[in-house]
Amino acid sequence: MKHHVKLRKPLIKELKKSNVKGTIVQSQPLWVRIFHWGFAVSLTIVILSGLQLHKPASFLALNFSKVLTAHIVFGWFSLGFLAIRIADALIRWDDSLIPKVQDLRHFPQLMSYYFFLRSSPPPARKYNSGQLLIYFSWFVLFLLSSFLGLVSYWQGEHLIWVWRLIGGFQVLRWTKFITTIYFLATIPVHIYLSLTEDISRLQAMVTGYERKPSPNNR
Ligand code: HEM
Structure with missing residues (x-):
């Protein structure tokens, strides 16, 4: 049977605080x-x-x-x-989504980590080199595909030079299709890593806040 003990509010707060390992920061x-x-x-x-x-x-x-x-x-x-x-x-x-040379230098080490050849990931800014490459490529390919979508929507009425430049409607369709395949291949990797790597990052993408280990609470 459950015992309902009425605790004073400040006490409940203290108990909850002591259960939380680390500090909560907005990320x-x-x-x-x-x-x-x-x-x-x-x-x-x-x-x-x-x-x-x-x-x-x-x-x-x-x-x-x-x-x-x-x-x-x-x-x-x-x-x-x-x-x-x-x-x-x-x-x-x-600038957390902009890949910089320093970020990309760590890419081989990051891959060793993902393939279990290193026990910890290399240092990174907000996102690691793999994330930066994937996110940035998504933005570029999404914008390219949207533009090609607009070009095919107008069916040669406008932006005819784009049709000529890329070599016709079939090339346009093929480019959008290959982009789709790239998204289909990389989105599951993104979801898999966000679920397996550090779940508090996912918590932050939902609530805004992330739990970080604090030095005195480790
Ligand atoms: C169930 C599906 C998804 C989950 C659970 C998920 C989870 C996450 C998490 C946890 C992060 C933060 C990573 C970190 O802090 O290290 C993130 C970032 C990001 N995700 Fe997803 N994601 C999902 C689907 C998608 C899809 C479909 C796209 C688009 C193709 C996408 C695009 C991005 C982008 C662009 C970022 C960087 C956000 C920014 O800083 O603006 N995600 N995702």
């Missing part, structure tokens, strides 16, 4: 979290609807023009969320 500002989950959901819809447009799964019996509308609408949503993150980076003067 993901609100706009980063809004961007992250908005972009993740929108881009997933863009990718899945894109695959459906590429090769409709007949058993789903989805209406082609509705799938196309969803693809375009969520493409604009993804762009909007990315715009929020870019504005946020400019306002906070935050």
Whole structure:
């Protein structure tokens, strides 16, 4: 049977405090979290609807023009969320997503760590070299694909020079398809690592706060 002992509020607070190992620090500002989950959901819809447009799964019996509308609408949503993150980076003067030479120097050591040849990861800024390469490549490829999407939307009415430059509609489709395959290959790696590497980082992407071991509490 449960015993309900009424404790004074300050006492409960003290007990809770002593159970928490380390200190709680903020690591993901609100706009980063809004961007992250908005972009993740929108881009997933863009990718899945894109695959459906590429090769409709007949058993789903989805209406082609509705799938196309969803693809375009969520493409604009993804762009909007990315715009929020870019504005946020400019306002906070935050360069945590920009890969620098010093970051990339640690890449071989990071790979040794991921392949269990090193017991600890090399030093890193907010994100490690692998994360930086993946996030940055996502932004570049997403913007490229969105632009090519706009080019095909106008069907040669505007931006004809782009059609000519890349070598026609089939090359445009092929480029967007390869980009999709790259996203499909790298997103699971991102999710796997965020679940297995340090779960408090995921906590921070949801709540904004992260638990860090403090020197006197280790
Ligand atoms: C269930 C799915 C997902 C989970 C659990 C997840 C988790 C996370 C976590 C924990 C971080 C922070 C990493 C750290 O602090 O070291 C992060 C960052 C990031 N994730 Fe995800 N993620 C998911 C899906 C996605 C998708 C689909 C995308 C887009 C392709 C994405 C793009 C990003 C980006 C760009 C960042 C850097 C955020 C910034 O600083 O602005 N994530 N994710």
